[in-house]
Structure formats: structure tokens, C-alpha cells
Amino acid sequence: MPAGITEDMVSTLARDRSGLVHASTADRVTELLRTHIMEGLFPPGTRLSEEAIGQALGVSRNTLREAFRLLCHERLAVHEMNRGIFVPVLTSADVADIYKLRRLIEGGAARLAGVAPMTARLAVRASVESAENAAAAGRWFEVRTDDLRFHQAVAALTGSPRTDELMRRALAELRLIFHVMADPEEFHAPYLERNRIIADLIVLGDGQRAESELLSYLADAERQILAVYQVPALDSRS
Amino acid sequence: MPAGITEDMVSTLARDRSGLVHASTADRVTELLRTHIMEGLFPPGTRLSEEAIGQALGVSRNTLREAFRLLCHERLAVHEMNRGIFVPVLTSADVADIYKLRRLIEGGAARLAGVAPMTARLAVRASVESAENAAAAGRWFEVRTDDLRFHQAVAALTGSPRTDELMRRALAELRLIFHVMADPEEFHAPYLERNRIIADLIVLGDGQRAESELLSYLADAERQILAVYQVPALDSRS
DNA sequence: GCATATTTGTCCGTATGTATA
């Protein structure tokens, strides 16, 4: 059981295999590794050994390599030639870039609030209410998840599958950053009411104000992260 | 030599192998297939046989499968379980979605014209001038390439690597659509002067007007494509 | 700086399951 590989990873794989899901082994392995990386179970910089993980998961190296390639493609892993696959160590520049992209996507999506279908708008508010309930119960990791759902729902106002997927990937990367930061309560609490305000504006269809609120929101969040997250941009190598 | 596989595909592969490029075989195969799909050498709907292509390229099926997975991930191929890899047949819905995404990205990027570095703005104008020269010489396929470079340069105004890559992939998909359309002269000629106007606005730093010009440009182009491109959204199967 | 061990990159053979003629 080499590095963060748990028993239920393997059983999950086996369960899905017997299930009626129409996906290849490589796809299931990808999904499994993706969530494990996103949940921070492999610390940034960890090398993902083909031999060890393949054996722990009970899949061949060839199959595992297909999964690794996909993870690299969505930036949840980095490939260093002849050295292996590593969990990425994101830099301050990465944080800035992700927020730049988020402002572009989420800002533009919020502006569409007035023309977006009401179901999509209500989904935004639903995620905020879910977060409020979780916060009231003190479940702050759930608040974090709901916050990401909120932003996903905002992007979904575009009604564009490609935008949805793009947003999903950007937020997956962002999770990597969250894991090396302070506890979720300190970070997310202040944004709860701002989420609520934005959600209400979106339901009302006031795209202009929703956008400007969201942009200042994202700018503040970026500043706050960069103040704590001091990973230099120079090539990180152990 | 089964399906669209030419001799120089193999020689390109061999040349790069001996070269000092630091990339794996799978990466080189991916790049090779990517450009060949983008250039329309495989008609939409074609099945990419592991056996045939692997043999033609002189690479093993394992290596080829890694490449196929990547292409599927960037939507330049579609994977049908237990059936194989196919060149995608894009639907009208895909066209609409790609243009929705483009309006979001390119519109937001154009708005940043005033704060973008001058080198990035001049790159936009350079692509237009290149297209104008190609048009004057009657090289319309070159005009098409320059047009795509123009839009890539607009997205690059954000200065975001992730946005650049995202845009590259969206435009790669768009190429698939262009190939089944009328000749490039008819389609691109009317947009030449509009490109010029937008580029000048960007160099001047007038993000507001650049954005609105670009948005109406994209709306017109989408309409024009959809008028000709009548592929129904229902699951295309031969 | 060198020799060794480890790990990746790539290929091959093969067994099994799935789709199609």
C-alpha cells in the first residue's frame, strides 16, 4: 500500500467494473485518481509510481499510463520525461492565471443572468442555500464544496457544455491550492454573504450588477490567496 | 497505407525522433494526428484503426492508444466503447456552443485592449496584415489560417496561458467545421475588413468598441455557418 | 565521477469480450 492508496480505492474500482457503467478501465482509473488528487490525498510534488499504483489498483501499467496521460492533459498531474508523473506544485503565477480565467468566464456568464433560463439561475441560489446550511452546522469543508458548486452554477448560466467542462477543470485545479491553505472556515466565511448577494442579483436578472459584484469578489479572493500562498514561479524541483 | 496515412507522416515521426525534441513518441504521434485531423485529411466519421495506423506509423498499439486518449480529451476524436476511435461529426449544436464560448472568451479579451501590453495588441494587427497580403495574392487557405491566428491573438490579450490553450482547442474544433464548408474565399473575404477595424480599435486601446464589433462579427459568422451547415443534433451513426 | 539499481518508455504476444456481417 505505497502512497495514499487505500483499500476502498480498489474496491471502488471493482464495484464499478461489475456495475452497468459503460466506461473503460482507464476511464475509471482516471476518475478515481482525479478525485484523490483533488481531495489532496497525494501531497503536491508526490511522484505517482506506475509500478506501485498499478499494483495497488490491480491494473496493468499500460492502462495506468492512459489514465496518467489524461490527468496530465487536464493539469491534475505533470509529466516529466523519463522521470515520471507528479502531483503539480502550483505557483503564484498559476493562481493568478486561474483567477484571470475565472474572471473572464464567470464575469461573462454572470452578465447573461437576464437571458439565462430560470432553472439555471435558481441552481445558483440553491448552491448558496446549501452552503448556508452547511455553515450553520459548522461543516466547513462542505461549505467549500458548495462554494465551488456556486461558481460552477454561475458558469452554467451560459448554457454551454464546453464552458461547463472548462470551468470544472479550472475549479479542480483551484482545489489543489485550497488544500495547502488555511482552514476553510477562515477563508470561506466572509464570502458566504457575498455569494448570497450575487445569487439574488442573478435570480432577479440584473446581469450588470451581478458581474461587477462577482469581479470584485474574485479580485478579493485572489488577493487573499496570494497573500498566504507564496510559492515562487521558478521551476519547483525537490 | 490504409486511410489517409501518407509516407511523410512516418518520415516526420522519424525525423523528430532523431531530433533533439524532448517529447515522447506518444506526444509526437498525438501532434501528428492532431494536425492531420485539423487539416481535414481524415473525413469526419472515419474510424481511426489502431492496427492500421499503428502499423503505418511504426508505433505500437499501446503508444497509439495513449495518443488517441489525448485526442478524445480535446474533442478532436470521439471514443465509442468497444467500437473504436472516430473523427468527430460536429452538429449544429456544437457550432452554436463553440461560438458561445468564443463570444465569452474573445469578447472579454477584446475588452482588455486598453490594459493589454502593446506587443500583444500589435500581434493582433500583424495577423490581419498577414491575412490581407495572402488575400491580395489569392492564397485563401492562408487567409483562413491567418484569420484563426487573429482570433488566437485576440484571446492572448488576456496574457493568460490557460486562456491561450483553451482558445487553441476551440479553434482546432472549428477547423473541422470549416473543412466541410464552402471555399475559404467566399467565407473569409467579407470578414477581412472587419478584422482590420477590430485590430485598429485594439491597438488604439478602445476595448469597449472592439468588444462590441467582435461580438457582432462572431454572431454574423455563426449565423452564416449555421445557414450552410445543417448537421442534425441527433446521434450521428453510419 | 562511477557503478548499480530503479523506473520509465516502448514494444510484443495473447486472452477475453464486444460488435457486426
Place this chain on the structure above:
DNA sequence: CTATACATACGGACAAATATG
């Protein structure tokens, strides 16, 4: 329904690159 073709997945092999002592 059978047969064929093909994708899926595994395991083994070897060279090359890298890490380790």
C-alpha cells in the same frame, strides 16, 4: 446464429534515462 474482426486489458521483455550509493 455463427463467424470474423476488432477493441480491451494484461503481462512480460528490453533499452534508455535517471536516481542512488
